[in-house]
Amino acid sequence: MRSRRWRFGVAAVLAGILTGAGTASAGAAAEAKPAPDPFGIPSAIRGPISKEGRWLVDGTGRVVQFHGFDLMHRLPPYTPEPFGAQDAQWLADQGFNSMRLGVMYEAVEPELDTYDDAYIASMVGTNRMLSEHGFFNTIDFHNDVFARQFNGDGFPHWAVPSDSTMEASWKRVADTPAFQEADDKYSWQAQYNPLERHAWDHFWTNAPLPNGVGLQDQFVAAWKHVAEAFRGDQNGLLGYSPLNEPLNGNCVQPLCDHIPDQRLPFYEKWLAAVRSVDADRTAYLASDLWFAGTYGQDPDTNVRTILTGIDDPAIAIERHNYAFGADQVKQYVHDDELADELATPFVVNEFFAGFGPASKAAIDVDLAGAHDQSWMMWSYYAEPDICCAASGFLVDQSLPASDTNAKTDVADALITPYPQAIAGTPGSHVYDRSARTLTFDYATAPVGAARSSDRTVVFIPQRVYRTGYTVKADGAKVVSAPTSPWLVLENAGNAERVEVTISPASDSMVLPPSDYCAKNDCAVDGPGDAGAGVPGAPSGPQAGGAAQGAGSIPLAMTGLDGALLLAGAVSGVIAAGIGGLLLAHARARRRAGRSA
Known part of the structure; x- marks a missing residue:
């Protein structure tokens, strides 16, 4: 230690x-x-x-640190247009050095057994252009609420179970006045819809597709195909993230005791495929467990079980932090302690999303720095047709990044000196x-x-x-x-x-x-x-x-629990700079008494 x-x-x-x-x-x-x-x-x-x-x-x-963004378009044409070299250069000039580059399975394999290699080549080109500007990127197979059939994104249409009961039931949900009148039609309620969970059941049980291959096996084969396309750029990669925030099928989070039983076979299968192409790059797991657990206690059995159950030396944990107040602070403190305990890097691959004032993003940046965690902010481009209209970094998304086209308050929150x-x-x-x-x-x-x-x-x-x-x-x-x-x-x-x-x-x-x-x-x-x-x-x-x-x-090392809570609750105080002192107190309390 x-x-x-x-x-x-x-x-x-x-x-x-x-x-x-x-x-x-x-x-x-x-x-x-x-x-x-x-x-x-x-x-x-x-x-x-x-x-x-x-x-x-x-x-x-x-030891290296990364600051950056989630960069993707989750709807057609699925490439992060109009992102280009001018964006990359301006971002590098501000100190950003990493992207979580979203690859959409629906674009990779739009029809069963048919890869769109032109799309994949385009994503390889984006990664290479970023690499030329000093960026190290994570390749992320992204999904939100499984597929567009659920008003989300990710899986191709052929991966969604097509039984008539499912189609009819989903139509009833989509036709409800509450859904039609919602300002944000990214249907988070679909996460609690048994039909979407039914689609996840097909994934976790590796249900057979019309070609006789299991859905999970088909997904892993597509991943290997994409990894092969990035083979020539491996030294410039930060790593791979297998699947963003998958749900658990027909059980309710966080009470699914079978999560490790469900996840471990998938992770092992996915790792075997990716390692056949790239033996060394870090794999970022467990974004699906980011909300599974009450911080401050010890409910991270799923994370521990997965880490101890996988025989791979290059595993890290990917977290998403959308908490407010004391919970926002607790996650960083807790994950820092877990990183020590498990000898595993923790990376915050999503935070902010326009939820709350930009001072909340400043808290995340300062906490991540204080607890040695690299981060990616959600997101560079906003996609109001799916989710989170306020999440984008740019004022005008049709133009490249610049001093005048970056949201001033968000840029001020994110751009800091750092080692x-x-x-x-x-x-x-x-x-x-x-x-x-x-x-x-x-x-x-x-x-x-x-x-x-x-x-x-x-x-x-x-x-x-x-x-x-x-x-x-x-x-x-x-x-x-x-x-x-x-x-x-x-x-x-x-x-x-x-x-x-x-x-x-x-x-x-x-x-x-x-x-x-x-x-x-x-x-x-x-x-x-x-x-x-x-x-x-x-x-x-x-x-x-x-x-x-x-x-x-x-600094004093006792009586600081109240300072921790205050640091999370009073965003204006931290954004103004006094929070640095509170963070220092928290740091001292956690490190007091540790021996080499």
């Missing part, structure tokens, strides 16, 4: 570690052109991505929004057996630090150029721990990656290439930041 100590305040100077004295602004020195670096940019992360205990690590063994790659074992992490100050620390010991890079990379968004930033570092030196959007910290040879504080300055500027690379001859190899990484040290000396002062003040 790793040890985490939370320190809030000023770190002591380590003599001789940094090239300059005192507190240094990232824009205080004349900018020098970076020297060639063995990594290159625009990605701070070098593929392939793999699992090391509870962490995701890159090809150098550094994209940590050369060590993460410790605490708090972002104070009101002060625009990020404080984090890490032990320099690697999370695995070895690490080939001692450079930590923090993304510095221009949106937050238009007039530059100041770095205080204890245990590492700054080796990046002053206006770089990547703060690069090189571990000192004798340091066991690195403590970093990043604050706004007033005498400089930060260039977005596209502008910085235009001036500094950045290598653009793509995240799957051996050259992907970060800008190197400038040719001239740069003053690294070091705090002045000898003390650091540990």
Whole structure:
């Protein structure tokens, strides 16, 4: 078990570690052109991505974090149009580095035994274009409420049981005044309709199709076909998610004791098919269990049973968090503890969806950062014909992303400084929004057996630090150029721990990656290439930041349950920045007394 100590305040100077004295602004020195670096940019992360205990690590063994979106269109033509290179570049300029790329089974196999390889090639092309802009993506076979016959999406028409009783009964539901008059015709009530559960029964029991193949077997074969199409892009993938939020058939969640019996055979079958194509990429399971359990207790038997029942070293847990208030906080805390217990990464692949104010999304981002969880926000494009009209990120979905076409409040909630790659074992992490100050620390010991890079990379968004930033570092030196959007910290040879504080300055500027690379001859190899990484040290000396002062003040570690609840309930407080202190309290309480 790793040890985490939370320190809030000023770190002591380590003599001789940094090239300059005192507190240094990232824009205080004349900018020098970076020297060639063995990594290159625009990605701070070098593929392939793999699992090391509870962490995701890159090809150098550094712990990595991902921020991004769910990107898909769930209705015809099923490709995420008009998403293109301009969107990808603007998003990369803001620090986003991952997408959960939705692949629709209805588009993959529109007719039984007939694959639409043109559609699949289009999705491969989208993934490749994103990869060229530094993104690592998860391939997600998506469904909501099984199929369009239930006013949802996902499965092809031929996968829906066609008995007359089902068709007639569904027609009665669809014709009800309540359904017809609903503003949001994404029929969540269909989840409680026995007819849709009947369709899931066909899936879980592997009911035979007209070709004599079981529905589940047909689905797994389609997955293998898609995985083969992505074979050439594996190093740039984050992983695979087998099926979004499937329901359990004719039982009521969360009282289905047979969930592991139902899920394990499917997961094993799916993994065997995918592993025959890609033996290494992480598989993200259990999005279907995101609402199964009361957090704060110990009802996660299903997750534990699935993890212990599958013999595969590259499994992670995918969570969706749409909770409010105290429950919103509890899920992140609880999942962080489970990640430690189960030595398994937890990734938040859905949150927000326009439910509530953007300050709720800010809470999710801050909690995920404090608890070492990568995230994808639902969603880049809104699809009001299915669900959640307020969920999109863009003002005008017919236009590419830009400073004026991103929803301002949502962009402000999502775009923050954060360490994209940590050369060590993460410790605490708090972002104070009101002060625009990020404080984090890490032990320099690697999370695995070895690490080939001692450079930590923090993304510095221009949106937050238009007039530059100041770095205080204890245990590492700054080796990046002053206006770089990547703060690069090189571990000192004798340091066991690195403590970093990043604050706004007033005498400089930060260039977005596209502008910085235009001036500094950045290598653009793509995240799957051996050259992907970060800008190197400038040719001239740069003053690294070091705090002045000898003390650091540990936060109190008792009597904090009320603070936890307040952190979840008072979204305005957290959005204003005071929540960073509450998160730090929660962090300290959870880490108190842990030994290495």
